[in-house]
Amino acid sequence: MHLELxxxxxxILKTLLKDGRKSFREISRETGITTxxxxxxxxxxxxVGFIKSVSPILDFxxxxxxxxxxxxxxxxxxxxxxxxxxxxxxxxxxYHQQQxxxxxxxxxxxxxxxxxxxxxxx
Numbered sequence: 001m002h003l004e005l006x007x008x009x010x011x012i013l014k015t016l017l018k019d020g021r022k023s024f025r026e027i028s029r030e031t032g033i034t035t036x037x038x039x040x041x042x043x044x045x046x047x048v049g050f051i052k053s054v055s056p057i058l059d060f061x062x063x064x065x066x067x068x069x070x071x072x073x074x075x076x077x078x079x080x081x082x083x084x085x086x087x088x089x090x091x092x093x094x095y096h097q098q099q100x101x102x103x104x105x106x107x108x109x110x111x112x113x114x115x116x117x118x119x120x121x122x
Contacts, residue, residue, distance in 0.1 A: 003050055008033050012041055020054060 011031040028035040
């Protein structure tokens, strides 16, 4: 069974792709969709498995190693994404750029499909 995304879902996802740290209220203001609707749509996308996770990407190169690293070692081992060096950082950035492109293409396809369906109804 395929998940169908409507215009609300697409608007919310496009906003999250720009900045995944936005609050539901910020997304609401940007999209014109009510805050409770944004939250329920986000929860639904998580529950059906479309949004797999929301996790930080940490760059240990910008902090003092001996102070922070030992405290976060447990988090690193618990599936947090951690950037250890510049080469790894470049790989991660490239991967995330590719994921965003794929996500954007999927959203564009959904938008085009939705527009075609709307035009046929008229």
